[in-house]
Amino acid sequence: MDYKDTLLMPKTDFPMRGNLPKREPEIQQKWEDMDIYRLVQERTKGRPMYVLHDGPPYANGDIHMGHALNKILKDFIVRWKSMNGYHAPYVPGWDTHGLPIETALTKNKKVKRKEMTVAEFRKLCEKYAWEQIEGQKGQFKRLGVRGDWKNPYVTLKPEFEAEQIKVFGEMAKKGYIYKGLKPVYWSPSSESALAEAEIEYHDKRSPSIYVAFDVKDGKGVLTNGDKIVIWTTTPWTIPANLGICVHPELEYSIVAVGGSRYVIASALVEDVSKTIGFENPQVVQTVKGKDLEHILATHPLYDRDSLVMLGEHVTTDAGTGCVHTAPGHGEDDFSVGQQYGLDVLCPVDEKGNMTSEAPGFEGLFYDEANKPITEKLEQKGALLKLEFITHSYPHDWRTKKPTIFRATAQWFASIKDFREDLLKAVKETNWVPEWGETRLHNMIRDRGDWCISRQRAWGVPIPVFYAENGEPIITDGTIEHVSKLFREHGSNIWFEKAANELLPEGFTHPGSTNGHFTKEQDIMDVWFDSGSSHQAVLQEREDLQRPADLYLEGSDQYRGWFNSSLSTAVAVTGKAPYKSVLSHGFTLDANGRKMSKSLGNTIDPTKVAKQLGAEILRLWVSSVNYQADHPVSDDILKQVAEVYRKIRNTFRFLHGNIADFNPTNDAVAITELREVDQYVLIKLNNIIEKVKKAYDDYDFSNVYHTIHNFCTIELSSFYMDFAKDVVYIEHADHKDRRSMQTVFYQTLLALVKLVAPILPHTADEMWSHFTFVTEKSVQLSDMPETENIPNAKETEKKFDRFMQVRDDVLKALETARNEKIIGKSSVASLTLYPNEQSKTLLSSIKEDIKQLFIVSEVKIGGSDTEAPEDAQSFETGKVIVAQAEGEACERCRMVSKEVGQDSDHPDLCPRCAGIVKTYY
Secondary structure, X not given: OOHHHHOOOOOOOOOOOOOHHHHHHHHHHHHHHHOHHHHHHHHHOOOOEOOEEOOOOEOOOOOOHHXXXXXXXXXXXXXXXXXXXXXXXXXXXXXXXXXXXXXHHHHHOOOOHHHOOHHHHHHHHHHHHHHHHHHHHHHHHHOOOOOOOOOOEEOOOHHHXXXXXXXXXXXXXXXXXXXXXXXXXXEOOOOEEEOHHHEEEEEEEEEEEEEEEEEEEOOOOOOOOOEEEXXXXXXXXXXXXXXXXXXXXXXXXXXXXXXXXXXXXHHHHHHHHHHHOOOOOEEEEEEEHHHHOOOEEEOOOXXXXXXXXXXXXXXXXXXXXXXXXXXXXXXXXXXXXXXXXXXXXXXXXXXXXXXXXXXXXXXXXXXXXXXXXXXXXXXXXXXXXEEEEEEEEEXXXXXOOEOEEEEEEEEEEOHHHHHHHHHHHHHHOEEEOOHHHHHHHHHHHXXXXXXXXXXXXXOOEOOOEEOOOOOEEOOHHHHHHHHHHHHHHOOOHHHHOOHHHHOOOOOOXXXXXXXXXXXXXOEEOHHHHHHOHHHHHHHOOOOOOOOEEEEEEEHHHHOOHHHHHHHHHHHHHOOOOEEEEEEEOOEEOOOOOEOOOOOOOOOOHHHHHHHOOHHHHHXXXXXXXXXXXXXXXXXXXXXXXXXXXXXHHHXXXXXXXXXXXXXXXXXXXXXXXXXXXXXXXXXXXXXHHHHHHHHHOOOHHHHHHXXXXXXXXXXXXXXXXXXXXXXXXXXXXXXXXXXXXXHHHHXXXXXXXXXXOOOHHHHHHHHOOOOOOOOOOHHHOOOOOOOOOOOHHHHHHHHHHHHHHHHHHHHHHHHHHHOOOOOOHHHEEEEEEEOHHHHHHHHHOOOOHHHHHOOOEEEXXXXXXHOOOOOEEEOOEEEEEEEOOOEEOOXXXXXXXXXXXXXXXXXXXXXXXXXXXXXX
């Protein structure tokens, strides 16, 4: 007889190799065929609703690692909630308007924009956007992200645009929308105004100049001919100068140098003198800033006055304390200029070129004008110092080119009118991490009004009409009518029809005596688009609700979507659109550098899915501290793949050893399990509780480490290791074997459910091999519950102490192996000399201790004080390791003196001989 044939070896069709790149698409096709999203929603309908509202990615180009991390995190949460008592619909979305698509068409697709109408160009933009959506949709689905992909929300859809118009109209009705001439961030490269959310900062090398403005009328405080010194890093704004600001409470010094007198803030005299190179400067007079008000200086280039004004924004952090003021090129400049009745001079056009209002420099690009303007100042004797500095400067976040402040007529949302309501809403929201509250609070506290108009073609039009006298028209009737037109035809109708055709039938206005009207040509800021999704999606879709339970995006969205959504929602409803906000950091390379194509350090998530599998990417997401910036590299992903293999092999071992187990007929009651089996179930209970809490806390790395450690330590290194001597060796219905199978079954079922949100492909693959489950997918089941185990605390405490003894025994065996005393531990004979506590513990263990240690023999000697000198010493006692006496059993491989006593089976120990005789 071949004794191998009598062993009950594992049997499973669940393969050892995941072969994820091939198997995942097959599993995803199965989900598609069964319409898994619909089945999940039908199963959970009627439960408390949990809505995670998707912040829409921009529909342009392939997804990157940031997209992958974001969508996978959302998928973890939605899957978890739907398996843990909630109805959790997930509607993915896309942001589709704005400059990147215009640029993609004109530059990459070579579309001749100027040879077609706005409406024709917009149709091409829409077509391109839908193509991008389809591409990204496939890539997100390949990552295993479950959602209502058949019916996503898209900002270019007519129904979305119609609701966006209503949001605008409601804000206008409350008086929050106005048109004004103000300096705004302007992007010459985009030829459009920008909002603060569209600004990012990069280093820029700029000229730094100190310029003297001669006093024309000192008002009895200064002497005519004194020179007020200003400092600026934007010489191109000097032609727009109309004044100089000083702080009313600062002290200013009149400094005599070589026959001239210069006005500088007293606190900066030393620094400025050193920088300019003044020789032997002498302070001859000091005055308060407020005493300088209304003094007139002469513009250094043109024959006009420059008025000295008081401004609270003036500081002594840098410069001279005398601030060059051009109301057309700065927010503070504009504000102070308005107080003093100055004009708004802006001699720069939409392309960034100097206009005729800057004589001598007309036609020059603003940055190129710096040099000739500086040279002209030098010719006039006004330039005191020129040097160059590198400083942080605002750039257009799309074109990556520098921006300027430029005064133009724009549409604004007046944040100041409901700022306190916004701050209250921030306070009432739950922020994860907590610092998110402070960050957004400070942004809202300090932000100016929101510039919502853009001078582009591809976007939602600002629904404003103009009467013949120029009066803007925004009424309930016009808003309702335009909203209805957009819902029926899409917003392109705005550019296809004349103003009179877009107005309600029979519309009249006292400002248009001839019945003629015009319409606004600007579009809305794209942040107004996505920021309206709480109305257009959460409120309008029957399967969702406002406020959402959670918004989850990258930390850059504090200035973006979190901000614009809050602004529009509070303006319209008085409440935040979300109950909680969770933010994540950015993905870096292994060296902590930001990923960029130019550095060549990007990792394509789609390629990872094709090469390693989406499960590896998902497991990586669960492993990182995503709330901070986090690294990823090929090596890191390979390490994660090893963890995946450990989890998968754990599943395979457990499943293979319950092949002949029927949970209905073979399961052993908890009270009848051996203590060691109960101990593992107690540990499983702990894992279930810990993992479920971690999911609730969005602490996915805790889920990852908890499950991995359980598979590695309690299961693989202990329970599954010694289990082989039971489940392989004993006869099929032996109580110890059925006890362990009961634990295997419950453990496997629980683990598969617990990992399902993170590893849905693997969980469903394993689920398909279960014989005794009724659900078609693990996604249609609920999370495991803990079992009530009698005396659980006592049993856990007892075996935790035993594991300490076991650890010491394993160390002793390893030492003996290294010293060539034994080979495998199964051939070892142990003599233990336990300390008093360990002796009591070992005597209370009812199980076969040699089986738990996986050795052939265990003898308990005297106390640790009675051990021989050559015994290995440990905290729990002392240990002697020797080669066991006897022969190795051909079936169980344990060494015994009793091998050979059975004449029918001389190569077996009595235990194995009895099993073979009885059952084979």
